[in-house]
Amino acid sequence: MIVKDVVCPFCGCLCDDVEVTVEDDRVVAVDNACTLGTSKFLGDHRLPGPIRRDGNGWKDISYDEAIRYAVDMLLDAERPLLYGWSSTHGEAQCVGVHMAELVRGVIDNTTSVCHGPSILAIQEVGHPGCTLGVVKNRADLIIYWGCNPIDAHPRHLSRYTRYADGFFLENAFRDRTVIVVDVRKTETANIADEFVQIRPGGDYAVLSALRAIVRGKTDTIPRSVSGVPREQLLRIARRCKEAKFGAFYFGQGITMTRGKYKNVRNAIELVDELNRHTKFTISAMRGHYNVYGSNEVNTWMTGYPFGIDFARGIAFYNPGETTAIDVLARRECDACLIVASDPAAHFPRPCVEHLAEIPVVQIDPYANATTAFCNVQIPVAVTGIDAAGTAYRMDGVPLRIRKVIESGYPSDEEILSRMYAMIQEVRSE
C-alpha cells in the first residue's frame, strides 16, 4: 500500500509530499523524502521493550514497572529536569508542561542548544518573518547565513528557494539570487551565486558593516571586515537593497558562536534597516521537526518558550540559569526525565558527567548514547511513523503528522499521560 502526502518527521521543513510504501505494517520504501527523512522512515533497531539498568548490565521490565519507576523518580526529586520534547508531538509536550508544574521541575527543550539565542534576540527586537510559501513565490534574493541546508535541511532549496518555482517569478532559477555566508565553504556555498567567507567569530562585525553600508555610511568601512573585502560588502548591500523581496535565513553558525543572541539581534536589525529600502524578512532554520512546536506549546501554557523553572510554583524563565545545560553543568538537578532527545551525544562533557550521577529515565524509541546513563528507558512509537500528532513547521505553520503503520508501541502522549495521572493521584492525597 502506498500512503501519499505523508509529513516527514525529521527537520523543521516538515515536507508534506512524501510517499511511503507500507507492507505488513513495515515501511519498505520512501519517495520524495531526502536522505535524512528516508533513513528515519526506514529506521530499524527499535528498543523492543522497557529496560532497567541492573548493576553493569540491563534487564527487561514491563511498561507498568517502567512507568512506576519514572513516577517515583519524579516524586522523590527535589529539583527534577524534564528535557527534550522537540522530536515529539504537541499533545505530548502539553502533558510534559503540566507534569513539570506539578513536580515543580525545570522543563527545557532542545531550543536552548539550537535557536535559544535567536529567541532571546526576537524577544528584544521582534521577528520580521513570513511563511515559507511567501518566500517561494516572491523572494528574488535569498541569504543563507551560518547555515548549510544541503546537509541539514536538504529540501529547503528545492521546495522554497534555489530550485523552487515562484508564482511571481518568471524564471525562478534565473531570477533568484542566492548568497551564502559562512566560515567554511559548505555544500550550500557551492550552489550559491555568491559566497562570503568570514573568519570564525566575525559575524557580528560583518553584520554591523552591512548595516552601516545600508545606512549610507560607506566611508567608515575598513578595507576588510573579518576577512571579507570592503568591495564584497558593498556589493552584497547593493544586491540586498535592489532586491524586490529578500529572505534572510540563519542557522547555528551565528547562535552557537561568540556573540550568540547579539549576532541574531544584529541580523534582525540589518533586515529592519533593509525594510526602509525594500521588502525583507528573516527566519531561523529550525532543526528538529517540532522544536518550533515545543516553543509554541510552552509559550501558550507558561508564557515562555523554553527553560522554564517551576520551583517557585509559578513559571520562571531566565536562560543561562533555568536552561538544561546550566542546570546540569551546575550539578543542580537531582533527577532527569528525557523525552525524544539524546543529550549524552549532544551536550558538553560536564553535563553528561552529571547525568551519570543522578537517576535518569528516557522515553525514546531507540537505544542511543543517553541509554548508557539511564536507570530506565521506555520505548515508544515514532511520531509520523506509528503515532499521529501535531507539529509546527519552521515558519510556525502547524501540520497534522500522520501515522502510517501500526506497531503496538504506545505513543509519548500515552506514556506521559499515565505518568501524569499517577503523579496527580499522589499529589492530591
Next chain:
Amino acid sequence: MKFLMITGRTVNQGAYVERKLSAQYADETSTCFMHQFDMMDLGITDRERVQVTGPCGTVVLVIAASEDVNPGTVFVPYGPYANHIIGGHTHSTGMPDFKSIEVEIEATTEQRKGVYELMEELGGVAYDR
C-alpha cells in the same frame, strides 16, 4: 598546534542520528576535517589519527583532508566525540560554545574509541544487546 574547532551538521551525521550505535555514526562524528596545509605541518596524512584537546578533555579523532575549511580551523560533525572536550559554560545564554573552540591537535597512535567507550569513560554503562 592550536586550531579553532567548529562543530556542525553533516548529512551522514543526520542520517545516522537515530542509529547512534552504528559504525557509520561513530565514523562520521569522529571525523576531523582539516586543510592539507595544516596536515603537512602536523606531519599526518588522510585517515590518520589525531589527539584533540579542548577545554574539558581529550579525544582521538580521524583526519579527513578538506579544502572547505581554512588553515587554522577544523570542522567536526556534531556528536559525542566533539562534545567530549567541550565545556558547559553558556555566558548566561543557555547556549555553550559549540563553535570556534580553541583546541590543541597533535598526531597520535592511540586508537579511536567507540561511542559507548566514551560514555563509559563518563560513568555510563553500555547497552549492547
